[in-house]
Amino acid sequence: MGCGNSKVLPEASKKGYVSVIQSLVAFSKGHEDNEPKKHKEQQNSPWSPHLAPNSQQKFRQGQQRDKVARYKDKFEPRVTARYDIKALIGRGSFSRVVRVEHRATRQPFAIKMMEVEAPEGREVCDSELAVLQRVSHANVIQLVEVFQFPHRVYMVLELATGGELLDRVVSRGHFTEQDATQALQMVLAALVYLHSLGITHRDLKPENLLYYHPGADSRLLVTDFGLAAFGKPWYLRTTCGTPEYMAPEVLLRRPYSCAVDMWALGVIAYILLSGTLPFEDDNRTRLYRSIIRGKYSFHGNPWPSVSNLAKDFILRLLVLDPPARLTAEQAGRHPWVVTMAASSSTRNLHRSISQNLRQRASRSSSRCPSGTTTSSTDANSLGRLMPPETKQKQRQQGRAAGLIQPQRAIQPRARGHKQHQHHPAKALDS
Numbered sequence: 120m121g122c123g124n125s126k127v128l129p130e131a132s133k134k135g136y137v138s139v140i141q142s143l144v145a146f147s148k149g150h151e152d153n154e155p156k157k158h159k160e161q162q163n164s165p166w167s168p169h170l171a172p173n174s175q176q177k178f179r180q181g182q183q184r185d186k187v188a189r190y191k192d193k194f195e196p197r198v199t200a201r202y203d204i205k206a207l208i209g210r211g212s213f214s215r216v217v218r219v220e221h222r223a224t225r226q227p228f229a230i231k232m233m234e235v236e237a238p239e240g241r242e243v244c245d246s247e248l249a250v251l252q253r254v255s256h257a258n259v260i261q262l263v264e265v266f267q268f269p270h271r272v273y274m275v276l277e278l279a280t281g282g283e284l285l286d287r288v289v290s291r292g293h294f295t296e297q298d299a300t301q302a303l304q305m306v307l308a309a310l311v312y313l314h315s316l317g318i319t320h321r322d323l324k325p326e327n328l329l330y331y332h333p334g335a336d337s338r339l340l341v342t343d344f345g346l347a348a349f350g351k352p353w354y355l356r357t358t359c360g361t362p363e364y365m366a367p368e369v370l371l372r373r374p375y376s377c378a379v380d381m382w383a384l385g386v387i388a389y390i391l392l393s394g395t396l397p398f399e400d401d402n403r404t405r406l407y408r409s410i411i412r413g414k415y416s417f418h419g420n421p422w423p424s425v426s427n428l429a430k431d432f433i434l435r436l437l438v439l440d441p442p443a444r445l446t447a448e449q450a451g452r453h454p455w456v457v458t459m460a461a462s463s464s465t466r467n468l469h470r471s472i473s474q475n476l477r478q479r480a481s482r483s484s485s486r487c488p489s490g491t492t493t494s495s496t497d498a499n500s501l502g503r504l505m506p507p508e509t510k511q512k513q514r515q516q517g518r519a520a521g522l523i524q525p526q527r528a529i530q531p532r533a534r535g536h537k538q539h540q541h542h543p544a545k546a547l548d549s
């Protein structure tokens with residue numbers, strides 16, 4: 120999860136516009152047995168230079184076996200009767216995602232187990248289910264079946280094994296504008312579909328874009344509909360999302376529409392082409408200010424090598440006035456996307472992009488000392504935009520060979536330690 124979870128969840132239904140910063144709420148009872156252990160694991164971690172490579176491997180395998188056994192115990196027997204739990208994929212604020220195998224067909228799936236005891240968890244789960252039960256599209260994660268229990272909900276999903284969008288950018292060693300348009304075309308196909316159904320994702324970011332398989336021809340899937348909403352244009356009002364991707368109208372507490380996803384897509388396009396964020400500041404008030412002013416630039420590498428058409432695409436998405444922003448359909452018709460950057464240079468942007476991501480990773484790890492809990496403020500983008508290799512390392516306990524040093528997982532806060540934050544607009548007033 121990086122240095123922290125700075126996602127802003129929708130406000131509690133009756134509380135007007137009080138936005139809630141969810142500060143890594145611990146997942147259910149698993150918290151008690153996982154967190155203290157995690158610290159122990161870290162002390163004896165496979166990164167430890169005292170263990171020989173063979174012992175490290177055995178140690179890791181043992182750890183994995185123990186973990187799987189622990190998750191199996193937590194799963195409802197009705198679920199495990201049908202699905203064999205194989206491994207933990209990752210954790211969210213209210214969820215754990217595991218890789219499973221259907222016992223009869225041996226087909227692999229992912230199960231997202233959601234803790235719904237707390238109202239926030241229930242809301243996130245309901246939003247996700249409401250969307251997933253209605254959608255069927257090649258670029259949207261597919262729900263296969265659901266098991267509902269009073270305290271937990273198990274969503275069986277198609278399994279995405281190809282990794283996150285930025286993981287692939289970093290790992291492929293070569294990345295051009297054409298590659299960027301290929302990925303964006305798939306996200307746009309999903310957005311055209313979702314918006315036509317009146318669904319606004321509201322938390323679009325690279326971490327929520329997963330490749331279905333590791334092959335070059337893989338579909339890219341939009342995932343994580345925990346903050347998604349159904350609504351007519353200009354109907355939505357709730358403040359939520361991940362700060363760096365939040366549209367100005369959300370921060371200004373204005374009623375908003377699916378155009379907020381298009382703003383987020385502009386941010387994603389900017390990251391894809393540069394490895395940097397258009398709006399970034401450790402201080403959240405300053406961050407919100409720069410978003411509301413729409414203040415960003417195309418300075419620094421690799422921007423001089425990026426075509427004007429690509430910049431035009433971003434400029435038309437990062438537009439302050441929502442009606443003037445490209446819709447998903449219009450964005451899909453933008454010449455840079457339609458021609459797949461045919462008139463752009465075929466220059467390899469990979470070096471600059473991964474260098475920028477690497478710099479971000481080292482900055483973020485120096486700001487988030489090992490074993491500490493971050494506040495929602497200093498967590499801000501760093502947790503969320505941590506280069507994927509960092510997240511992956513944390514997930515795989517340092518197995519992957521990546522660009523940066525391994526970093527200890529940040530301990531989640533105890534359940535109930537929610538941080539209430541003044542609304543962004545109020546913060547701006549102060």
Ligand SMILES: Nc1ncnc2c1ncn2[C@@H]1O[C@H](COP(=O)(O)OP(=O)(O)OP(=O)(O)O)[C@@H](O)[C@H]1O
Pocket residue numbers: 124126208209210211212213214215216229231260276277278279280326329342343345
């Ligand atoms: N269907 C899937 N196939 C493969 N991996 C998945 C799938 N769904 C989720 N994951 C991975 O599981 C991890 C947890 O995902 P989840 O959506 O529960 O939480 P999150 O989005 O990381 O966090 P948060 O809930 O705080 O937003 C993530 O690393 C995500 O990429």
